[in-house]
Amino acid sequence: MMNSIPCMIMRGGTSRGPFIHMADLPESVEARSEVLLDLMGSGHPLQVDGIGGGNSLTSKVAIVGRSSRRDADVDYLFAQVDITERRVDYTPNCGNMLSAVGPFAIETGLVAPTYGETRVRVFNLNTQRIIECFVPTPRGRVEYEGETSISGVPGSAAGIRLSFLDVAGAKTGALLPTGKALDLIDGVEVSCIDAATPTVLIRAADLGVDGHADPAVLDADAAMLARLEGIRLEAGRRMGMGDVSQSVLPKPILLSAASSGDGTLCARYFVPHRCHKALAVTGAIALGVAVNVPGSIAQRLALDSGRTEAGRSLESIRIEHPSGHLDLKVELRGGNPMDIARVSLIRTARKIMDGRLFYRIPDALH
Structure with missing residues (x-):
């Protein structure tokens, strides 16, 4: 019928x-x-x-x-x-x-x-x-x-301007669901951040891949994908989300230093078993927040590449992705990196x- x-x-x-x-x-x-x-x-x-x-x-x-x-x-x-x-x-x-x-x-x-x-x-x-x-x-x-x-x-x-309010703990109730800015899973340092969406941030180099690679190249790396999924499943458990094998959350994101002078970070976002050809808005928000979280993978990369300074909050953030870049404005309450008032961006x-x-x-x- x-x-x-x-x-x-x-x-x-x-x-x-x-x-x-x-x-x-x-x-x-x-x-x-x-x-x-x-x-x-x-x-x-x-x-x-x-x-x-x-x-x-x-x-x-x-x-x-x-x-x-x-x-x-x-x-x-x-x-x-x-x-x-x-x-x-x-x-x-x-x-x-x-x-x-x-x-x-x-x-x-x-x-x-x-x-x-x-x-x-x-x-x-x-x-x-x-x-x-x-x-x-x-x-x-x-x-x-x-x-x-x-x-x-x-x-x-x-x-079209979008302003996301009070993004911390969208799914788990906490910006840092594991209670730490840095965790070790399968011998790899990760940051579990929940801001607009739960994410697992990983240095691309720590998985032995080029963080600026084309999504098709990353999708063809079966060994890396299997390891990435193992990390994601364990991260989900530690974040209090239980067995996430049938869920797309948390989303894994591979990070590396930005290639352009005005970039903050370079990201390869997975959905979760294939690499996104651009970048999800919620994933970008999580990264924009994470850049300001002391000790996170995102902040460490930004510090090491000179894109931010220790003790200084970063409000204007540009995330590079396979199709270009995405710009964000992060507003903190009283400059507190753990208290995010809103994150704004422009879409069409x-x-x-x-x-x-x-x-x-x-x-x-x-």
Whole structure:
């Protein structure tokens, strides 16, 4: 049996996927997941029977609804839909998809636009955190055209400013879930940082790889990937997340010194079993925070390469990644590196399609 659902397909940052009203999906997690799996065509490496693109960056769904909270306008639930397996992961957030949540909320009447710029306060259900999205609305409607360019996306578009509030402990409740800025796992020094998303930071050189290598080169290194996954699993356990073998969290990030004079760090971000061709927004936020955490892998690399100084907080941060770079502004309360007020960055979004998506209703859910 076929059914259909209203949907807007949008690019948010370096990701793409369907944006759907929460009220148009089943309430139960099981039924909702079955619908998403069919919409995306999961169970086939190309997702040929759905709209997923056979890549983790295009197998994402944003579910948005009006919020009942006084400090938020809309609720946003992110779903990472597996490509080859019939599994949906609701544990991570996606800051790139978030870039289009504000435009989608305005386009579909969840938020009334103002002239000039519209602030959309988003409550992320995955992390239980508030993000402020400032959407260009110069004539009382969303403006997508502009001069802002972001690495990993061709052309330019209107800039959308995102401010992530109180990012520390998004999943584990603590900025340093293990209680330390530095841990030793499998003979390798790592930093377990939870800011916007749980991450495991590792020097690329400590795994014997070039931290500036192309993602395809890293993806072809089976021995390194196996060791990286072993470290990730143990890190997840130490961070209080239990067995993370079926979860995409925590995300491992290989770090090295920046190659450009204005870069802070160079990153290779894994999702978690393949190297991201750019950099997730939440991963970048974790790195921006980690650069200021005394003793962390990120701060040590920045100190060793002369990109920061001991005892000085760094507010403007540029993270190099395979497609270019991502710039962040980190605001600390009272200069305290363990008390992060907000992390801000600029992204872009594009409306691609507005219509209805068709899907099969599984027999068990009739």
